[in-house]
Amino acid sequence: MGRNPVTWLGSPTFPDAARDALGDTQLRGNLRKATTTIRGKRESAVAELGDWEELRRAGESVKDDVLANLDTYLERLEAAVTDRGGVVHWARDAEEANRIVLDLVQAEDTDEVVKVKSMATAEIGLNEALADGGVNAIETDLAEVIVQLGDDRPSHILVPAIHRNRAEIKEIFAQMPEPPTSDDPHALAEAARKYLRRKFLSAKVAISGANFGVADTGSIVVVESEGNGRMCLTLPETLITVMGVEKVLPRWQDLEVFLQLLPRSSTAERMNPYTSTWSGVTPGDGPQKFHLVLLDNGRTSTLADEVGRQALRCIRCSACLNVCPVYERTGGQAYGSVYPGPIGAILAPQLAGDLHDEQAASLPYASSLCGACYEVCPVRINIPEVLTHLRAEVVEAKGKRTPEAMAMSAAAWVFGDRRRYEAAQKAGSLTRFLARDGTLSSLPWPGSKWTDTRDAPVVPKESFRAWWRRNRG
Amino acid sequence: MVSARDEILGRIRAVDRPAPSPVSRDYERTRHAGDPVELLAERITDYQATVYRTAARELPYRIAERLDGRGRIVVPPDVPREWCVPEVPWLADAPPLTVAELDSADGVLSGCAIAIAETGTIVLDAGRGQGRRALTLVPDHHLCIVHADQIVVSVPEAIERLDPTAPLTFISGPSATSDIELDRVEGVHGPRTLEVLLVT
Numbered sequence: 001m002g003r004n005p006v007t008w009l010g011s012p013t014f015p016d017a018a019r020d021a022l023g024d025t026q027l028r029g030n031l032r033k034a035t036t037t038i039r040g041k042r043e044s045a046v047a048e049l050g051d052w053e054e055l056r057r058a059g060e061s062v063k064d065d066v067l068a069n070l071d072t073y074l075e076r077l078e079a080a081v082t083d084r085g086g087v088v089h090w091a092r093d094a095e096e097a098n099r100i101v102l103d104l105v106q107a108e109d110t111d112e113v114v115k116v117k118s119m120a121t122a123e124i125g126l127n128e129a130l131a132d133g134g135v136n137a138i139e140t141d142l143a144e145v146i147v148q149l150g151d152d153r154p155s156h157i158l159v160p161a162i163h164r165n166r167a168e169i170k171e172i173f174a175q176m177p178e179p180p181t182s183d184d185p186h187a188l189a190e191a192a193r194k195y196l197r198r199k200f201l202s203a204k205v206a207i208s209g210a211n212f213g214v215a216d217t218g219s220i221v222v223v224e225s226e227g228n229g230r231m232c233l234t235l236p237e238t239l240i241t242v243m244g245v246e247k248v249l250p251r252w253q254d255l256e257v258f259l260q261l262l263p264r265s266s267t268a269e270r271m272n273p274y275t276s277t278w279s280g281v282t283p284g285d286g287p288q289k290f291h292l293v294l295l296d297n298g299r300t301s302t303l304a305d306e307v308g309r310q311a312l313r314c315i316r317c318s319a320c321l322n323v324c325p326v327y328e329r330t331g332g333q334a335y336g337s338v339y340p341g342p343i344g345a346i347l348a349p350q351l352a353g354d355l356h357d358e359q360a361a362s363l364p365y366a367s368s369l370c371g372a373c374y375e376v377c378p379v380r381i382n383i384p385e386v387l388t389h390l391r392a393e394v395v396e397a398k399g400k401r402t403p404e405a406m407a408m409s410a411a412a413w414v415f416g417d418r419r420r421y422e423a424a425q426k427a428g429s430l431t432r433f434l435a436r437d438g439t440l441s442s443l444p445w446p447g448s449k450w451t452d453t454r455d456a457p458v459v460p461k462e463s464f465r466a467w468w469r470r471n472r473g
Numbered sequence: 474m475v476s477a478r479d480e481i482l483g484r485i486r487a488v489d490r491p492a493p494s495p496v497s498r499d500y501e502r503t504r505h506a507g508d509p510v511e512l513l514a515e516r517i518t519d520y521q522a523t524v525y526r527t528a529a530r531e532l533p534y535r536i537a538e539r540l541d542g543r544g545r546i547v548v549p550p551d552v553p554r555e556w557c558v559p560e561v562p563w564l565a566d567a568p569p570l571t572v573a574e575l576d577s578a579d580g581v582l583s584g585c586a587i588a589i590a591e592t593g594t595i596v597l598d599a600g601r602g603q604g605r606r607a608l609t610l611v612p613d614h615h616l617c618i619v620h621a622d623q624i625v626v627s628v629p630e631a632i633e634r635l636d637p638t639a640p641l642t643f644i645s646g647p648s649a650t651s652d653i654e655l656d657r658v659e660g661v662h663g664p665r666t667l668e669v670l671l672v673t
Contacts, residue, residue: 065496068490189660271645276642285606303488
């Protein structure tokens with residue numbers, strides 16, 4: 001098994017990448033503008049629904065049901081899609097998925113495919129694998145076109161080119177046969193329409209991701225805005241959909257929850273312009289060959305982590321990115337993965353599955369633990385909880401020799417026994433005399449590892465346990 | 474050699490998974506709307522689509538008014554005969570039109586399966602009067618007829634009424650993008666003009 005491409009090979013660790021990004025004032029300006037706009041809109045879109053909290057709980061519980069019965073629902077989905085004339089493939093990792101897709105494309109005797117924006121195919125590096133096999137994959141989502149033509153990397157889950165402003169986009173589009181006439185967003189959209197129209201009308205094979213796959217009915221769901229999705233899902237003869245195994249939903253009825261949660265959380269609309277659903281093959285309407293590739297690529301190992309597996313509830317809405325103070329300042333590329341922001345900081349390292357990798361191990365620290373991401377998450381993923389859990393795992397993976405690990409194991413020894421704990425608290429209360437302005441600004445090594453960059457809170461004069469003993473009677 | 478399928482299912486079964494718990498469905502199934510027709514019209518208009526209200530007996534006249542002079546209009550073969558007013562040069566999808574023919578047409582007329590008032594959404598299910606999906610996708614102008622009895626208020630009501638095995642298209646306004654600075658602009662690949670005739 002090769003390296004999981006969910007994190008980009010050769011990326012610097014988050015602190016190093018963030019330092020560079022913070023120096024880019026253009027990037028920070030673009031991000032601040034875009035995220036401020038969307039934050040305000042999301043709040044009003046959500047406030048319209050009096051039952052938003054109930055919908056979030058429903059979304060959470062449906063996804064937990066999926067994780068509890070994943071094998072059953074996947075087998076059910078496979079049977080339903082097969083019954084309706086589709087072909088289901090299973091891929092253990094990125095390499096296997098890429099090979100399946102390349103073989104399917106080559107069997108159709110074509111060297112060009114059109115693509116609907118898909119996180120799963122970005123995660124596995126499908127475009128690069130197809131290029132190596134002599135197949136040109138054309139991205140059709142406007143933001144993906146901007147990234148592809150700019151020879152760039154994505155920086156946001158929903159809007160991969162969020163780091164680019166209209167003037168920069170006009171520059172990138174100058175290489176089109178019919179370049180945009182101005183940097184007005186309408187002119188830019190018009191240029192993209194002309195650029196892609198011929199491709200849509202002549203493509204033999206399309207590749208998509210899936211927002212949801214309904215086990216009961218075999219329905220695959222793609223949620224989009226521009227109509228590039230509809231073009232790809234309708235006009236070519238062959239459609240190949242790559243779907244992460246966690247995207248399965250048990251029942252058709254479950255869509256009534258997610259079609260309310262997703263649009264309001266992602267683009268802050270009551271409903272996105274277009275949502276397509278299809279089940280297998282419909283004679284005389286749309287692709288007559290349909291392949292569904294079910295992708296693991298680190299998902300089953302994430303499922304094994306009791307705390308971390310809630311990340312698999314994610315519906316890729318991006319609300320957590322848009323509210324994150326860290327993301328807003330560093331941008332998405334600093335995370336070194338197609339999954340940036342708070343969700344990326346817990347999803348990418350888990351999918352990568354290697355906390356000895358310095359870059360992946362730096363991601364759970366890309367947060368101030370402010371909790372804004374948890375508040376907006378439509379499926380209630382407790383991102384701060386998973387971040388701290390992964391930090392502990394990173395420390396453990398580093399071995400027992402680091403100051404942090406030594407402090408942790410000392411703490412475990414102290415916390416493990418009441419007498420030791422109380423003695424430590426008494427000793428701690430002495431440190432109050434060392435404090436100025438109510439803070440501890442320097443501690444001797446190994447505590448200096450902490451206080452070199454921040455203050456430590458002082459230990460109160462009287463511990464809670466001592467106070468409780470004194471007052472409970 | 475173990476197949477990928479068996480290995481993935483095996484990995485899932487090997488995991489100590491959470492105990493299944495009941496799905497919570499305390500959210501609203503229906504919503505109160507004073508006048509669903511009015512709400513639908515208002516919400517569709519919010520997306521920069523245009524809504525016209527009409528009485529059933531005036532429908533043919535209204536169709537002519539919208540489409541006369543617009544050029545050749547694609548029409549599914551099974552629309553009600555009175556929709557095909559003589560003023561308009563129709564392109565019936567029988568036998569099926571080629572993609573090039575659809576691309577050179579100037580618009581399309583269709584019905585719908587249902588409409589969702591709260592979200593301003595029209596749903597097509599390729600059923601009667603709607604045709605296959607390509608018809609309402611390739612032409613740049615879409616005129617859609619919605620009857621008052623096809624309107625539901627909430628998303629749960631819509632999901633309950635739809636046939637999951639049919640190819641469905643949920644349409645909320647004309648083609649749009651939020652990809653430039655996260656601001657919505659209309660008009661990318663799908664029909665750039667959406668007009669709705671609401672029959673009450």
